[in-house]
Amino acid sequence: MTKTIGLFPLLFLAANALFPSDTFQQTCELPEFEWAAYGTRLTGRMYTRRAALLGDSLYAAGYLKSTNAPNKEGFVDIDDDFGVTGPYTKADPTGASAFSITSDLVSYTTEFGSFAQYEVGVVKIDRLTGRPQDVYVYYGEGQDETSGLAAKETTSGRKVLAMSGHFVGSLRGDHSDGTSTTIYNSNAEGTEDYVLHPNAVKNGFDDGFVISANADTGDANWIVRYPSSTKDAETVGVDIDGDGNIYGSGYACNSADDDEVICDGFVAKFAADDGSITWEKSFTDLGAAMWLVYDESDDALYVTGTTSYKGEAADAKLHDLCTYDVCAVTMRLSASDGSVDWMRTLEGSPRWNFFDQTGDIRLASNEDGPYVYVALDDAGENGVVTLDGGTSYAGCKGEDGTLTPEYMVNRNKVVTAEDCPPASDFVTRQSDDALPASNAVSGAFCGTGHDAVDSCIIKYHKYSGLPIWGSDMPPVASLVPSPDGDWVMAVGFYYPTWGHFDSVVLPDYNGIEGAYNAKLDTDTGRGEYAMHSGGGG
Numbered sequence: 001m002t003k004t005i006g007l008f009p010l011l012f013l014a015a016n017a018l019f020p021s022d023t024f025q026q027t028c029e030l031p032e033f034e035w036a037a038y039g040t041r042l043t044g045r046m047y048t049r050r051a052a053l054l055g056d057s058l059y060a061a062g063y064l065k066s067t068n069a070p071n072k073e074g075f076v077d078i079d080d081d082f083g084v085t086g087p088y089t090k091a092d093p094t095g096a097s098a099f100s101i102t103s104d105l106v107s108y109t110t111e112f113g114s115f116a117q118y119e120v121g122v123v124k125i126d127r128l129t130g131r132p133q134d135v136y137v138y139y140g141e142g143q144d145e146t147s148g149l150a151a152k153e154t155t156s157g158r159k160v161l162a163m164s165g166h167f168v169g170s171l172r173g174d175h176s177d178g179t180s181t182t183i184y185n186s187n188a189e190g191t192e193d194y195v196l197h198p199n200a201v202k203n204g205f206d207d208g209f210v211i212s213a214n215a216d217t218g219d220a221n222w223i224v225r226y227p228s229s230t231k232d233a234e235t236v237g238v239d240i241d242g243d244g245n246i247y248g249s250g251y252a253c254n255s256a257d258d259d260e261v262i263c264d265g266f267v268a269k270f271a272a273d274d275g276s277i278t279w280e281k282s283f284t285d286l287g288a289a290m291w292l293v294y295d296e297s298d299d300a301l302y303v304t305g306t307t308s309y310k311g312e313a314a315d316a317k318l319h320d321l322c323t324y325d326v327c328a329v330t331m332r333l334s335a336s337d338g339s340v341d342w343m344r345t346l347e348g349s350p351r352w353n354f355f356d357q358t359g360d361i362r363l364a365s366n367e368d369g370p371y372v373y374v375a376l377d378d379a380g381e382n383g384v385v386t387l388d389g390g391t392s393y394a395g396c397k398g399e400d401g402t403l404t405p406e407y408m409v410n411r412n413k414v415v416t417a418e419d420c421p422p423a424s425d426f427v428t429r430q431s432d433d434a435l436p437a438s439n440a441v442s443g444a445f446c447g448t449g450h451d452a453v454d455s456c457i458i459k460y461h462k463y464s465g466l467p468i469w470g471s472d473m474p475p476v477a478s479l480v481p482s483p484d485g486d487w488v489m490a491v492g493f494y495y496p497t498w499g500h501f502d503s504v505v506l507p508d509y510n511g512i513e514g515a516y517n518a519k520l521d522t523d524t525g526r527g528e529y530a531m532h533s534g535g536g537g
Contacts, residue, residue, distance in 0.1 A: 024501040024518065024527035031531075035130030037086025037123075038095075043067055044082030044105050046121060051478070054151035054159060054215055057124055057133065061149035061163055064121035064137060068107035081105035084123055087130025103135035120144045120163060120171065120211070122218065136161075136218030138211060142169025142185075148238040148248070148291075151215055154272075155242040159215035162246045164235035166206040173211055173220030181220065183209060186228035208235035210248050210270055224275035226268065227252040231261050235268075236358075237291035241299075244272030247335065249303050251288035263309035265289035267301065267338055281338035285319040286329060290350070291361045293372070295462070298414070299336060302372045302462065304361050305329040306349040311378060321345045321390045328376045329390075330361070330460060341414070342429065342465040344390040344437070346446060348379035348456075357475035357492050359455065363462070368485030368522050370412060372462045375476035375490065380447025381454035387444040387467035392434035394464075396420035397427050405435045407464040414463045446470040453500055457490060459525060469525035473518065474498040487528065490518045494532075501530040509534035 039046055048062040066081040080102035088095045108117035120138040125131065138144070148164035172182045187205050207228050212221040227233045231253040238248045248270060253263040265286030269278040283289060287309035293302050306328055308316040313325035321327075324347040331343040350358040359375035379385065394415055395405040404424075406415040413419075417426035427433045446456035449472025457476065459468040473490055475498065480489040493513045499506030506514060514534025520527055 024504045024530045026526075026528040030529060033090060035087035035089050037084055037125055037130050037132055038088065039083065040085040040100065041081065041083040041102070043078060043080075044103075046082065046123065047118075049146055050149035052149050052151040052161075053127060054153065054161075056126060056128055057151075057215070058127040059122055059124055059149060059151055059161065059215070061120075061122045061146050063118035063145050064103075064105055065118050066105035066107040069110045070107055071109045071111060075107070077107060079104040081107070082121075082135065084125075084132040084135065086125065086132050089130070099131050101132045101135060103137055105137070106139060118143050118145055120146045120165065122149070122161065122163065124218075134218060136213065138163075138171060138173055138220070138223070140167055140169060140171035140182075142167065144168075144171050144209075145234075147234060147236050150239045150246075152240040152242075152244075154240075154244045156244075158244060160221070160240055160244050161211075161213040161215045161218075162238040162240050163211040163213065164209065164238040164248055164250070166208050166232070166234035168206055171209055171223065173213070173223035175221075176214065176217065176219040181223050183223055183225040186225065187230065205230060206232045206234060208233045208248075208250055208252070210235050210238060210246060210275060212244070212246055212270075212272070212275060222273075222275040224270065226270075226277070227266060230254045232263075236289070237303075237361075239292055239294040239301075241294050241335065242296055245278065246270040246272070246275070247292060247294055247301055249289040249292040249305070251286075251309060253309065263287045263315070265305050267292065267303055267333060269335070269338070279338050281333070285317045287315060287317055287349075290358055293361050293363055294335060295363055299334070300341070300462075301333040301335050302361055302363070302374075303331050303333060304359060304374060304376065305331070308349050311349040316349075319345070323389070327389070328379050330372075330374050330376075330458070330465075332462065332465065342391040344387065344460065344465050344467065346376075346379060346387055346389055347385040348376065348381065348446070350377040357455075357477040359476050360479040362479045362481050362488075364459075364481050364488075364522070365483050365485045367483065368481065370462050371468065371522075372460050373479050373481055373488050374458045374460065375455060375473070375479055376446075376458065377455045377475050379454075379456035379458075380445070380449075380470070380472060382447070384445050384447040386438075387446065387458060387470055388437050388440050388442055390437045391465060392429050392431075392436050393440060393466075394429045394431075394434060395427050396424045397433060398424045403427060403433060403435060405440065405464075407461055407466040411461065411463070440466060442467045444468060444470050446472060448472060449502065453498070455492075457488070457520065457525065459522070471520055471525035471527070474500065474516070481522070485522060488520050488522055490516075490520065492516060499532070501527055504530055506530065506532045507534075
């Protein structure tokens with residue numbers, strides 16, 4: 001018989017989780033507004049999806065769309081469809097001294113609907129001044145949707161951007177030598193029947209894409225189609241290692257013989273030089289993988305996912321570590337070969353495929369410690385759910401049969417046999433003597449907040465996967481942990497019925513969604529304040 005010590009490492013948090021207090025009112029001192037940059041031309045618009053920092057530059061990626069159309073009366077083709085102007089500041093709120101940059105977009109016919117006309121776009125802005133610097137456009141026939149973005153300076157000094165998403169017709173990357181590479185949808189190699197989105201015509205099916213580009217110029221290093229599908233596919237999230245290799249996570253949906261559509265998650269590594277696949281891992285027990293982050297400290301990946309592509313029980317996969325109808329997933333993988341170290345599961349899953357706010361995953365700063373922050377939509381929206389699910393815990397088993405779980409042996413590394421004291425045996429996570437996740441009793445939960453919130457931010461110990469706390473929020477688009485390790489910022493948008501931060505209710509902007517920034521304490525997960533803006537139509 002195996003006994004276990006240390007089942008209550010965070011007992012004081014259990015009380016906090018089950019009995020939420022009135023938070024988000026801890027201070028009246030809010031960050032001072034510095035600058036804003038806006039799209040200011042009516043002939044083009046941008047749907048921003050992700051952002052990344054590199055040096056003194058801020059990169060904002062999304063899809064660009066010309067609002068011109070050749071089938072409209074009075075159409076005139078122009079070469080400055082899209083523009084960004086900034087900075088707007090407290091001293092210059094009207095932008096009288098602001099700078100503007102413009103970019104040419106393709107104007108598509110609206111014959112099949114105005115939503116089927118996007119290009120991949122990245123706006124580069126000086127993060128210190130707010131001055132727009134450039135617009136990178138990757139053109140293609142049909143709907144090209146950007147979802148992932150990462151930026152990094154490699155060990156050799158190259159500045160690399162990674163972008164990902166999915167496309168229907170074709171997508172082109174222009175290189176620094178004047179040449180270009182065009183990738184085509186696998187279903188028809190770019191013929192006219194397949195250049196529009198599946199919502200526009202019945203036979204347009206998405207493939208995923210990944211682009212590596214020079215962050216200074218936007219010139220493509222390479223562009224690849226991955227994964228291909230017969231129904232829908234997307235490389236959702238990307239990140240970059242010190243050598244410039246790119247890691248991607250996402251899903252591929254294909255038609256089976258009986259017309260059933262089967263969706264599987266994947267994680268893959270793309271070689272820095274040409275984008276060729278170094279390794280790929282398919283998760284047939286997941287409906288999709290979503291966001292990922294690379295940890296250079298020990299060459300690991302942290303990935304989110306779901307057992308259901310649609311986020312509901314009807315299409316959920318059977319998963320050995322999921323005891324519910326549908327589960328959200330967070331896992332740690334080896335970046336060398338894609339092998340899974342641990343996986344945490346909880347009841348719930350992002351819905352609406354990947355057009356809603358589907359959360360994020362970010363590493364804590366060194367000052368905070370060995371942790372990873374995860375935001376999952378629709379987690380705990382129907383009530384309290386435990387975070388103690390998934391892979392069992394390794395540990396050290398003494399002569400008396402007592403197991404000390406790995407998170408109590410050494411919190412600063414992955415525990416191995418060398419970490420166990422003399423006269424004790426190392427117990428692997430796969431062993432029958434391992435500590436079941438449900439027995440950890442971490443005291444961390446989702447679903448304890450206001451009944452109008454349906455997302456949860458979770459702090460995990462990155463080496464063992466032990467949940468530290470869960471905090472309920474409105475839907476989250478992105479997370480930003482602070483360099484000093486004291487706080488993590490959640491960013492997203494809300495509709496009037498969503499804007500609940502405990503007793504703090506954000507304003508209804510005439511029935512239109514507003515944006516929010518919410519600051520959470522990293523020790524407890526409790527909110528300190530929530531800021532908002534909005535008023536669009």
